[in-house]
Amino acid sequence: MVKKHCTAIVLAAGQGKRMGTKVHKQYLLLQDKPVLYYSLQTFQDSALIDEIYLVTGQGEEAYCEEQIVRPYGFTKVTHIVEGGAERYNSVWNALKYVEDGYVFIHDGARPFISEEIIERAYESVQSCNACVVGMPVKDTIKIADDHANVAETPDRSKVWMVQTPQVFHVGLVKEAYRCLMEQEETNVTDDAMVVETFTGHSVRLVQGSYENIKITTPEDLEIGEVFAGKYGK
Ligand SMILES: Nc1ccn([C@@H]2O[C@H](COP(=O)(O)OP(=O)(O)OP(=O)(O)O)[C@@H](O)[C@H]2O)c(=O)n1
Ligand SMILES: C[C@](O)(CO)[C@H](O)COP(=O)(O)O
Numbered sequence: 001m002v003k004k005h006c007t008a009i010v011l012a013a014g015q016g017k018r019m020g021t022k023v024h025k026q027y028l029l030l031q032d033k034p035v036l037y038y039s040l041q042t043f044q045d046s047a048l049i050d051e052i053y054l055v056t057g058q059g060e061e062a063y064c065e066e067q068i069v070r071p072y073g074f075t076k077v078t079h080i081v082e083g084g085a086e087r088y089n090s091v092w093n094a095l096k097y098v099e100d101g102y103v104f105i106h107d108g109a110r111p112f113i114s115e116e117i118i119e120r121a122y123e124s125v126q127s128c129n130a131c132v133v134g135m136p137v138k139d140t141i142k143i144a145d146d147h148a149n150v151a152e153t154p155d156r157s158k159v160w161m162v163q164t165p166q167v168f169h170v171g172l173v174k175e176a177y178r179c180l181m182e183q184e185e186t187n188v189t190d191d192a193m194v195v196e197t198f199t200g201h202s203v204r205l206v207q208g209s210y211e212n213i214k215i216t217t218p219e220d221l222e223i224g225e226v227f228a229g230k231y232g233k
Contacts, residue, residue, distance in 0.1 A: 009106065
């Protein structure tokens with residue numbers, strides 16, 4: 001099968017409110033390298049990825065170019081795009097420029113993706129056009145009512161924690177995002193939800209890894225410091 005063009009959109013325009021540090025969490029250091037460095041390096045090294053769109057906070061484009069993209073030699077970063085108020089705004093600000101092939105939408109706050117994850121997602125998207133990386137939950141899950149009483153205990157074997165990259169045929173995900181951008185309000189929290197909601201297209205789950213954590217709250221930095229020794233170069 002002929003290889004299709006693959007674009008990675010790496011999102012780094014968040015405020016890191018739950019982390020609460022002055023420096024946005026994507027620029028904090030793990031083993032002396034910025035959180036954002038790790039996923040960019042993996043996409044840079046992957047033979048499947050042709051180009052990278054990096055989405056940064058307003059006014060952070062030059063910082064990213066000068067402190068991250070150039071010094072680490074991320075030659076696949078072809079566009080640095082300004083993000084928006086919410087994650088989905090940031091996605092759209094880059095996605096609208098992507099023309100064809102497959103797009104890997106990834107949180108820059110998830111440093112520990114691997115080539116194997118990229119390969120599994122690429123393998124899957126070729127047959128289903130929409131897939132998300134995730135892992136089965138390890139804990140028992142409870143659905144709560146409005147008073148923090150247990151309303152339901154779902155069958156754990158069917159519950160996954162969803163990660164990124166979330167990988168789509170460009171035409172499909174752009175159609176979904178165009179519909180989303182016409183809405184006045186939305187509660188979407190990931191790209192799969194946009195595709196599910198606005199196209200009805202099914203989304204396949206692909207095995208990620210338990211190391212593919214999102215750096216969200218301060219204790220994640222301690223875990224990240226340990227994993228960082230195994231990733232990056
Ligand atoms: N407007 C936004 C919001 C988030 N993101 C990115 O999307 C990913 C989602 O992770 P999350 O933990 O939600 O990041 P933040 O929005 O920065 O965190 P918080 O919700 O705690 O403020 C991150 O890589 C973040 O930089 C983005 O590009 N643009
Ligand atoms: C896309 C995501 O990382 C999948 O787990 C997650 O939904 C992002 O959500 P957040 O609210 O921005 O943390």
